[in-house]
Amino acid sequence: MNQDFIQTLLLTGKLATWTTVLLLVVGFPIAYLLAYKRFFFKPFVEALISMPMVLPPTVLGFYMLMAYSPQNVFGAFIQQVFNVRLAFSFEGVLLASLIFSLPFMIQPLQNGLVSISVSLREASYTLGKSKWQTFFHVLVPNMLPSIITAIAMTFAHCIGEFGVVIMVGGNMPGETRVASIAIYDEVQSLNYETANQYSFVLFIVSMLILTLIYSINGKKKLL
Amino acid sequence: MLKIDIQHAMLTSDGKATLEVCTEIEDRELLCLFGHSGAGKTTLLRILAGLTKADKGRIVFNDDVWFDSAQKINIPPQQRNVGFMFQDYALFPNMSVERNIRFAQKCSDQNQVDMLMELFELQSLKNQKPGQLSGGQKQRVALARALAAKPNVLMLDEPLSALDFEMRLALQGEIRKAHNLLDTTTLMVSHDVDEVISLASSMLFIRNGKVISEGRPDEVFDACVFRKVLQA
Numbered sequence: 370m371n372q373d374f375i376q377t378l379l380l381t382g383k384l385a386t387w388t389t390v391l392l393l394v395v396g397f398p399i400a401y402l403l404a405y406k407r408f409f410f411k412p413f414v415e416a417l418i419s420m421p422m423v424l425p426p427t428v429l430g431f432y433m434l435m436a437y438s439p440q441n442v443f444g445a446f447i448q449q450v451f452n453v454r455l456a457f458s459f460e461g462v463l464l465a466s467l468i469f470s471l472p473f474m475i476q477p478l479q480n481g482l483v484s485i486s487v488s489l490r491e492a493s494y495t496l497g498k499s500k501w502q503t504f505f506h507v508l509v510p511n512m513l514p515s516i517i518t519a520i521a522m523t524f525a526h527c528i529g530e531f532g533v534v535i536m537v538g539g540n541m542p543g544e545t546r547v548a549s550i551a552i553y554d555e556v557q558s559l560n561y562e563t564a565n566q567y568s569f570v571l572f573i574v575s576m577l578i579l580t581l582i583y584s585i586n587g588k589k590k591l592l
Numbered sequence: 593m594l595k596i597d598i599q600h601a602m603l604t605s606d607g608k609a610t611l612e613v614c615t616e617i618e619d620r621e622l623l624c625l626f627g628h629s630g631a632g633k634t635t636l637l638r639i640l641a642g643l644t645k646a647d648k649g650r651i652v653f654n655d656d657v658w659f660d661s662a663q664k665i666n667i668p669p670q671q672r673n674v675g676f677m678f679q680d681y682a683l684f685p686n687m688s689v690e691r692n693i694r695f696a697q698k699c700s701d702q703n704q705v706d707m708l709m710e711l712f713e714l715q716s717l718k719n720q721k722p723g724q725l726s727g728g729q730k731q732r733v734a735l736a737r738a739l740a741a742k743p744n745v746l747m748l749d750e751p752l753s754a755l756d757f758e759m760r761l762a763l764q765g766e767i768r769k770a771h772n773l774l775d776t777t778t779l780m781v782s783h784d785v786d787e788v789i790s791l792a793s794s795m796l797f798i799r800n801g802k803v804i805s806e807g808r809p810d811e812v813f814d815a816c817v818f819r820k821v822l823q824a
Contacts, residue, residue: 491643492682494669496696496741506695510686 373542373551374563378570381547384459385527388466392474392523395467400478401504419476421469430536433465437537455537462538462545469533473522481515482508514585525578528571593618594745594777598639598649598659602801604630611635611646611801617794622771622778624792624809626785632801633781634679637747640779641676642669653744675738675746675774679753681730683722689733690718696740708736711773712766728759735770746770748780752787764790785813 402408403415421429437444437455447453455461485508493503509516531549538545540554548567555564594617602611611632617623625633638644640651642658645666651659658667669676683692693705709715712732722730731751738746751767752760768791771778782788788795789809797805797812805812 486680486682488678488680488682489684491669492676492678492684495641495643495672495674495676496737497670497673497698498695499670507684507686511684 374566376543377546377548377551377567380459380543380545381528381549384463384466384547385524387463388470388527389474389520389524391463391467392470393520396471396474396478396519400475400482403475404479404482419472422472426469426530426532427536429469430465430533433461433468433533433537437461457537457539457541457545459538459544462534462547465533465537466527466530469530470523470527473526474519477515477519477522478512481512481519484515485511517585518582521578521582525575528574593654594640595650595652596636596640598636598646598651600632600635600639600644600646600648600801602632602635604632604800606630606800609801611639613796613798613803615796615803615806617777617779619777620775622768622780622791622793624788624795625779625781625798626783626788626795626812627798628783631798633783633798634749636798637676637749637779637781640745641674641747642667642672643676673741673744675741675743677734677738677746677748677751679750681722681734683725683730683733683737685722688719688721689714689725692722692733693737693740696737698741704740708740711769712736727755728763731755731763732766735766739770739774743774744776746774746776746778748778750781750783752782752784760784760787767791789813 399418403411403418434456435441437447439445439448439454444455447455453460455464489507489511490503493507494500498506528547529549530547531553534545534547535550535553538547538550540546540550546554548571552564552567552571555561555567596617597614598611600611602609609632613632613636625636627633635644639646639659646659646661648661649659650657650661653672656667657663657665658672659665684695687695690705690709693708694700694702697704709718712735714729714732714736717725717729717733722733725733734751748767752763755763764787767778767780780791782791792809794807795809795812796803797816805815
């Protein structure tokens with residue numbers, strides 16, 4: 370296997386891993402708020418988070434690209450403060466990927482939290498346990514299938530992402546060229562064999578992830 | 593002593609009603625909150641535990657103010673130190689019987705866990721998860737867990753409602769055992785006359801959010817029967 374092939378797959382894995390880890394940290398507080406708190410703008414926030422599921426990736430990619438431009442406030446701020454150029458860079462693709470994959474992390478976590486009986490949380494409170502203790506000792510262990518689903522769905526979705534990445538990252542080897550873009554590029558160059566290798570790897574990884582989710586959910590139903 | 597003077601708007605199957613309770617409960621009482629479904633019994637228990645915030649009023653346990661709407665005091669359930677047993681028992685499904693009891697302790701004390709498991713005959717079940725237990729076994733674990741926190745007040749929300757008749761009779765003894773061991777106030781929600789007479793040392797008869805009678809169960813029920821005879 371050539372160096373480009375390995376490099377592209379490693380970059381794809383790196384993007385999916387970073388996206389999943391960061392979204393797990395950011396997603397839990399958001400899912401907790403949406404599951405347990407009532408506030409005036411809640412339907413608006415829920416709709417906003419779910420937008421990437423219905424919006425064409427190119428639309429989000431276009432807006433992200435505009436925002437990344439140093440001529441706009443956000444892009445200029447990031448460049449001045451962090452000295453990072455977001456357009457056509459790994460950091461820019463990662464940020465776009467975080468936003469685009471947000472619903473795949475938030476929705477399973479929110480559903481998992483809602484499915485836990487209110488009396489379990491209240492029982493923990495009456496036993497003197499804080500909200501943090503209740504979160505780590507009661508909520509998290511009782512929603513593990515939802516957490517695994519959220520992680521797997523986010524990772525799988527990120528591996529297959531094409532539209533947003535090509536809009537904000539282009540096709541730069543080692544920087545923004547992920548497997549889904551490499552497939553498109555190889556087909557355009559009539560390199561069907563390499564395109565097939567990339568496709569086969571993505572097919573197997575996606576299949577394994579979905580099999581994992583269904584086997585976990587199947588076990589949950591049997592219990 | 594637990595002093596209660598609260599008002600709280602609630603929605604019942606008959607429409608809107610106001611829960612109004614003003615009473616004092618002596619230490620070591622086993623008091624039953626008796627009434628039909630929707631009378632406000634569980635709401636009152638939840639307000640006392642701090643799980644629901646009353647609209648107005650004041651709750652004082654000994655010298656501790658748990659709730660005072662005028663002074664904007666509302667102590668959270670974590671700091672009221674009440675043992676609350678839920679209707680569905682609310683055992684943590686991820687923990688074994690032993691871990692459920694140990695989780696309730698403020699300081700780890702294996703001797704107390706062993707003592708409670710022995711008292712409620714749970715030794716053989718200590719490694720089982722709640723999903724593997726029968727209704728009666730769950731009730732015993734929930735009682736043991738509530739006691740493990742050494743609460744100031746034990747609150748039981750219809751603890752026997754999900755059980756069949758024979759099991760109810762057997763587990764009334766467990767509740768008495770728990771009350772005696774704790775040697776403090778126990779509040780229990782029930783709508784079963786036999787259960788109240790058998791267990792309670794005093795009762796509040798609640799109808800549509802109002803306390804219509806209170807005192808010893810035999811006196812309260814005798815007065816109710818007498819009133820019905822007079823009305824007939």
